[in-house]
Amino acid sequence: MKPADIKAMGVSHTHPDHIGNVEMFPQAMLYVQKAEYDWPGANNEPRFKPSHPVELLTGDKDVFGDGSITILSTPGHTPGHQSLLVKLPKTGAVVLSGDAVHFKDNWDNRRVPSMNANKELTATSMQKIADTLDKEKAQLWINHDKAQRDTQKMSPEFYD
Numbered sequence: 001m002k003p004a005d006i007k008a009m010g011v012s013h014t015h016p017d018h019i020g021n022v023e024m025f026p027q028a029m030l031y032v033q034k035a036e037y038d039w040p041g042a043n044n045e046p047r048f049k050p051s052h053p054v055e056l057l058t059g060d061k062d063v064f065g066d067g068s069i070t071i072l073s074t075p076g077h078t079p080g081h082q083s084l085l086v087k088l089p090k091t092g093a094v095v096l097s098g099d100a101v102h103f104k105d106n107w108d109n110r111r112v113p114s115m116n117a118n119k120e121l122t123a124t125s126m127q128k129i130a131d132t133l134d135k136e137k138a139q140l141w142i143n144h145d146k147a148q149r150d151t152q153k154m155s156p157e158f159y160d
Ligand SMILES: [Zn+2]
Pocket: 013, 015, 077, 099
């Protein structure tokens, strides 16, 4: 698979460790919340190249219309943060929390990191994730939690 084969991508939010390679896929439709896209960057720079194809979201999106991949609006860490609910045939449902949850400890204790853009929205988004985990019987994958990562398969292994 080449970068040009990628048709679409979603980003959780626009911190540099989450969007650094977006322009390796200049033709791919970018799914991003409008609130994140419109959030001014350093020196008022846009967060993405204005030429990049984009679909601006204002809430959740069932990407393929079959419930297999759902973007969940989870603002708070940044104004337009989003998470991803993925339903895999063998693994089952997984929520990829981006930075809506930083570490298992702040999830377990519902602590909001002080760097977050909005404390109340973060707490509301954590509750939305908790409700989604219950409803979908989903696992929570916390992207920055190294202890959890150390228990997970890494490329070239995969989940299906
Ligand atoms: Zn972040």
